[in-house]
Amino acid sequence: xxxxxxxxxxxxxxxxxxxxxxxxxxxxxxxxxxxxxxxxxxxxxxxxxxxxxxxxxxxxxxxxxxxxxxxxxxxxxxxxxx
Numbered sequence: 001x002x003x004x005x006x007x008x009x010x011x012x013x014x015x016x017x018x019x020x021x022x023x024x025x026x027x028x029x030x031x032x033x034x035x036x037x038x039x040x041x042x043x044x045x046x047x048x049x050x051x052x053x054x055x056x057x058x059x060x061x062x063x064x065x066x067x068x069x070x071x072x073x074x075x076x077x078x079x080x081x082x
Contacts, residue, residue: 004044004053005067006060009037017051019043 007019007028017037018025030037030051037043042060043051055063 006042006063009041
């Protein structure tokens with residue numbers, strides 16, 4: 001199972017974009033999107049590299065807050081990888 005964390009678009013160059021990550025930024029591909037993406041939009045990624053959805057900042061903030069709350073509550077089971 002994958003968890004799609006919203007990433008903010010920092011720049012767009014044709015079919016690629018730079019998005020904000022915890023480590024700084026990352027280049028992603030926009031080829032799977034059917035709608036245009038602009039700086040300030042948020043995208044969800046597949047395999048950390050392919051944008052598969054776009055959302056506005058308000059929706060992204062809600063999802064990011066929920067994810068932060070969940071990661072504080074859910075602990076890995078004993079004997080499983082983190």
